[in-house]
Amino acid sequence: MTLENVFSICSALAMFSWIALFVFYPRKWIYKLLFSGVLILFALTYLYFIGLGLSGESEGGFGSLAEVAALFQKEEALLAGWIHYLAFDLFVGMWITQDADRKGFNRWLILPCLIFTFMLGPVGLLIYIIIRMIKLKQLIQHPFSNETNPGSILQK
Secondary structure, three states: OOOHHHHHHHHHHHHHHHHHHHHOOOOOOHHHHHHHHHHHHHHHHHHHHHEEEEEEEEOOOOHHHHHOOOOOOOOHHHHEEEEEEHHHHHHHHHHHHHHHHHOOOOOOHHHHHHHHHHHHHHHHHHHHHHHHHHHHOOHHHHOOOOOOOHHHHHOO
8 A cells, every 4th residue: 555545544534533523522432433443543553654754764853843854754754744643633623522512512613623623733722722711701721621610520
């Protein structure tokens, strides 16, 4: 299988996962499917390609932007980086939908957050945090709080 095929398959799987997340987010099984299925598949695929991408005579590192650019010169490492984005953005989308559902937010209110998280990661998260601040009327927030007892999750 070519790197281009793996890229296409992972990108399509991510797109279908995002659609399923929006459509089915009030249902608990979607989180099990995405967490124990799709995210594990992404993680294993990432592990394989980052191993190929960083093996041999890999140059670069994480000490400077130039080193990071050199690190991702191999296409296998670049593909692994893309899968990294897909996995972590999907995980953030799962948190957004679960948090919004717990707080009773309208599903259409979070749709732009999910689209932006899928396309631009942190921008979608920022939009959700702003919406959350406005809806909850709280500037300083905890990522796992709920309306009835903020901080109760930390006390368990």
